[in-house]
Amino acid sequence: MHEFLAQLFNGIALGGIYALIALGYTMVYGIIGLINFAHGDVYTLGSFFALTILTALGVSGELHGVALIVDVAIALIGAALLCGIVGVLIERLAYRRLRNAPRLAPLITAIGISFILENVMQIWKGPAPVPFPAVVPNPSITIAGVAVGAQQFLLVGLAVVMMVALQLFIHNTRLGRAMRATAEDRDAAQLMGININKTIMLTFLIGSALAGVAGFVSGVYYQSTWFFNGFGAGLKAFTAAVLGGIGNIAGAMLGGFLIGIVESFATWKFGGQWSNVTVFAILILVLVFRPSGLLGEAVYERA
Amino acid sequence: MIYAYFLVAIAVIAAAQRLTDLRAKRALFLLLGAALLCAPLFDRNDATFNVLADAGIFVLLALGLNIVVGFAGLLDLGYAAFFAIGAYTYAMMASPQFNLHLPFWLLLFLAAAFAALLGIILGAPTLRLRGDYLAIVTLGFGEIVPQIFQNLTTYTGGPNGIGALDFPSFFGRSFGQNTIPYYYVVLALIALGLFFAYNLRDSRLGRAWMAIREDELAARHMGINTTAVKLAAFALGASFSGLAGVVFAAKLSLVSPDLFQFQVSVLIVSMLVLGGMGNIPGVIVGALVLVLVNNVVLPQANTIAASAGLHVDFGNYHFFIYGAILVGIMLFRPEGLLPSRQRKEELHHAAA
Numbered sequence: 001m002h003e004f005l006a007q008l009f010n011g012i013a014l015g016g017i018y019a020l021i022a023l024g025y026t027m028v029y030g031i032i033g034l035i036n037f038a039h040g041d042v043y044t045l046g047s048f049f050a051l052t053i054l055t056a057l058g059v060s061g062e063l064h065g066v067a068l069i070v071d072v073a074i075a076l077i078g079a080a081l082l083c084g085i086v087g088v089l090i091e092r093l094a095y096r097r098l099r100n101a102p103r104l105a106p107l108i109t110a111i112g113i114s115f116i117l118e119n120v121m122q123i124w125k126g127p128a129p130v131p132f133p134a135v136v137p138n139p140s141i142t143i144a145g146v147a148v149g150a151q152q153f154l155l156v157g158l159a160v161v162m163m164v165a166l167q168l169f170i171h172n173t174r175l176g177r178a179m180r181a182t183a184e185d186r187d188a189a190q191l192m193g194i195n196i197n198k199t200i201m202l203t204f205l206i207g208s209a210l211a212g213v214a215g216f217v218s219g220v221y222y223q224s225t226w227f228f229n230g231f232g233a234g235l236k237a238f239t240a241a242v243l244g245g246i247g248n249i250a251g252a253m254l255g256g257f258l259i260g261i262v263e264s265f266a267t268w269k270f271g272g273q274w275s276n277v278t279v280f281a282i283l284i285l286v287l288v289f290r291p292s293g294l295l296g297e298a299v300y301e302r303a
Numbered sequence: 304m305i306y307a308y309f310l311v312a313i314a315v316i317a318a319a320q321r322l323t324d325l326r327a328k329r330a331l332f333l334l335l336g337a338a339l340l341c342a343p344l345f346d347r348n349d350a351t352f353n354v355l356a357d358a359g360i361f362v363l364l365a366l367g368l369n370i371v372v373g374f375a376g377l378l379d380l381g382y383a384a385f386f387a388i389g390a391y392t393y394a395m396m397a398s399p400q401f402n403l404h405l406p407f408w409l410l411l412f413l414a415a416a417f418a419a420l421l422g423i424i425l426g427a428p429t430l431r432l433r434g435d436y437l438a439i440v441t442l443g444f445g446e447i448v449p450q451i452f453q454n455l456t457t458y459t460g461g462p463n464g465i466g467a468l469d470f471p472s473f474f475g476r477s478f479g480q481n482t483i484p485y486y487y488v489v490l491a492l493i494a495l496g497l498f499f500a501y502n503l504r505d506s507r508l509g510r511a512w513m514a515i516r517e518d519e520l521a522a523r524h525m526g527i528n529t530t531a532v533k534l535a536a537f538a539l540g541a542s543f544s545g546l547a548g549v550v551f552a553a554k555l556s557l558v559s560p561d562l563f564q565f566q567v568s569v570l571i572v573s574m575l576v577l578g579g580m581g582n583i584p585g586v587i588v589g590a591l592v593l594v595l596v597n598n599v600v601l602p603q604a605n606t607i608a609a610s611a612g613l614h615v616d617f618g619n620y621h622f623f624i625y626g627a628i629l630v631g632i633m634l635f636r637p638e639g640l641l642p643s644r645q646r647k648e649e650l651h652h653a654a655a
Contacts, residue, residue: 035435097634104378105633107435108576111380111569112629119623127619231565235446238439273454280443287436288428 005146007268008261013152013221015260016159020214021237022244022252023166024087024207030183030247031203032099037110038090040234041117042083042208046215047225048121050079051132063135072135080212087208088201096197114231121227129226132219155217162210163253169206170249179203183247232276236263239283245296254294305351308342309358309595311335316584320641339490343483353482356554358594359489360547365574365590366496366583367543372572373581374509375536376516377430378438380568381445385541387563388421389414389548391452394465394558400458407471411549418545419538426537430530445568453560464559471553478553485554492546500583503539512536516581566621570597573625576632579639588641596624 021043028036053075054060063071090113098106136154140147170176181189182199190196218233219225240259244251259279266278286293312335319331343352364386371379392414396405405413429440452459459465470477471484478484503509511532514522523529552558570593578589601617608615632639638647 033435035439094630094634101633101637104376104434104438105637107378107438108572109630109633111572112626112631112633115569115622115626116630117626119620119626122619122622235439235443239443242436242439273450277447277450277454280447283443284429284440287432287440291432291436 002145003268005144007264009143009146009148009152011261011264012257013155013260014264015240015257016156017214017218017221017256018233018237018240018260019253019256020159020162020210020217021233022240022256023163023249024211025234025238025241026244026246026249026252027179027203027207029241031179031200032095032106033103034095034106034110035238036095036207037107037234038113038117039087039207039211040230040232040237041114041121042087042090042230043211043215043218043233043237044121044225044227044230045086045117046079046083046212047132047219047229048125048130048215048227049082049212050075050216050219051125051130051225053078054133054135059135060133061135062137064137068136075135076213076216079216080209083212083215084205084209087204087211090208091201091204096200114234118227118231125225125227127227129224132223132225134220134223136220151221155221158213158217159253159256162213163249166206166210167249175199175202235283236279239279239286241293242283242291243286243293245293248293248295251293251295304346304348305354305599306595308351308355309591309599312339313588313591316588317641320582320584336490336494340487343486349482352486354594354598356482356486356489356550357598358591359486359493360551360554361571361574361590361594362493362587363489363496363543363547363550364571365578365586366493366500367540367547368571369540369575369581369583369586370500370503370512370543371536371540372575373586374504374516375512375533376434377533377536378434378572379441379537379540380438380565380572381441381443381448382540382544382571383563383565383567384441384445384448385418385422385544386548386551386567387448387452387558387560388418388541389545390552390558390563391459391465391548392417392545393549393552394468395458397469397553398465399467400460400465404469407469407549407553411546414545414549415542416545418548419542422538422541423534426534430533430537442565442568445565449560449563452563460559462560464557464562466557468552468556468558470556482554485550488550492550496543496546497583499539504583508532508535513581566625569625569629570621573628575639577628577639579642582639582641582643585639585641585643589639593628597621 021039024039024042025036028034028039054071057071057074059071094109094113095106098109136151138149138151140149141153170179178189178194178199179202181192181194182196186196236259237256240255241252242255243258244253244255262282263275263279266275270278315331315335319328322328322331364382368379368382371377393407393410395401396403396410396413397407425441425444429437432440453462470479472478473484511522511527514525514527515529515532519529574589574593575586576589577592578587579585601620604617605615608617
């Protein structure tokens, strides 16, 4: 029972990261029907940006008091902003031209972008995992006899706050409504006077910024980052998005936490080498038996 | 010298593509084939044929994946999994691992059959999915297969893989450490592959694939059993990969899970994209260009850089090269360098 709870808490924390990444996948898929393969690498880029900012601020260890809040805020917002800009650039330079191309063309392009980003990051920070400073203190709190790090709470809290904010933005603002309309029917939205290009850019900006946040958080949580992290994490987050129902924001959160928990339990029960196999098997099973996911609507082939 | 082989082959194929006279085209291909057959008589450089045999293995992979991606329009991002199946089939049945020493020639057929079977097992439930979901499912499958080979240490040697594989033999004469016999095996398999690829393309099945690629809904309404036809593409494509895997394993005399990672699948997709998806001469050229870059140009660039006192490893730029090819071609020339006329029309029509 003790181990069960410990794994559950681990899984929820891990799930918070996947959920943040999954939001980007689901938003972009919802609006332009593209599996943005490069999204996982934008997440890694987020941890690299955060690391660079922290290094520039002279941070190399645990922070306290005002410095903690200020430096973390700078790194977090900086990583999110820079990732957002990268996301927008990718959309502008690569995907926009292919919006009306046969549907595999943008997907192949996205894979290409992913490889380019990975290579750039490999050259930037080297092929080996890079240590990330443990900026946030991590006193453990005991719940039901299980010691849980304060970071896990922060992580989950941050993820939940981001998601609630996103949900409010999408449902209660003009821009959010424009995004939903564009996702529903791009042509009709355009006829209603919505600026499609701006709306899609905004989607990429928000999705990529959330990936940047996830990148920062994962750096603090794991105290390391690696240029190739985004490949696996991206696939798992995509699995989360599909599990929750792609295009559905609440689904992405739910899927993220579920995948985090599943991975954590699979690692516990079968060993770490089987965790990827388990997650990808779930991906295949969900796509085969319930492609609309847990919360999604029926998916149909778009022309 | 090695450049000469690649450049001549690429030039001949590209020239043949421009010819409209079928007979001249065929003559040119036969001439190239004959030249390749005779080459070892004049050139005794083993290293050259080593690279050429590797190139041939990738040509075979490209021909196989072209059936799936090029003809039927199904993006398979886990093609390396079938390659792994072929390689491990040979490794487990022709090595001290289980003390099985089945003959190479039998295993070629067995591996092709295994790979095709696995293609059917994977394809049957998933081929109903729309294109991009299929891509991700195959990707997941491509991740799972090498991981399983890595985890089942007792059977597969785990991360270290299986070594000391048997040398194939031909009428009792072992290939030994020579590369020339592998070169001939690869040439023969390519000839076989070309025969199948061309005949499939022009068959009823091939036309059904292209109909599905262009418009699946319309194809279904024309009475094509789309699931069965897609399954056939998957199984046939996989069998090419299985064959290639056997030769690859035998030639290297070693298999390990890290030889079949996602990058390999993307490399083969890049070959198709570069050369022109769906066009047989195109994908051959794509495969040749990328093998030339990977196995010849980059190592040489390293040597030159090292002699100039620079510490760069151009091997680190593989990802960038594949990525740039995928993005560049998709944006600026989606039909690839050497497209079939039909495909070009399709893509430009769709873009308009």
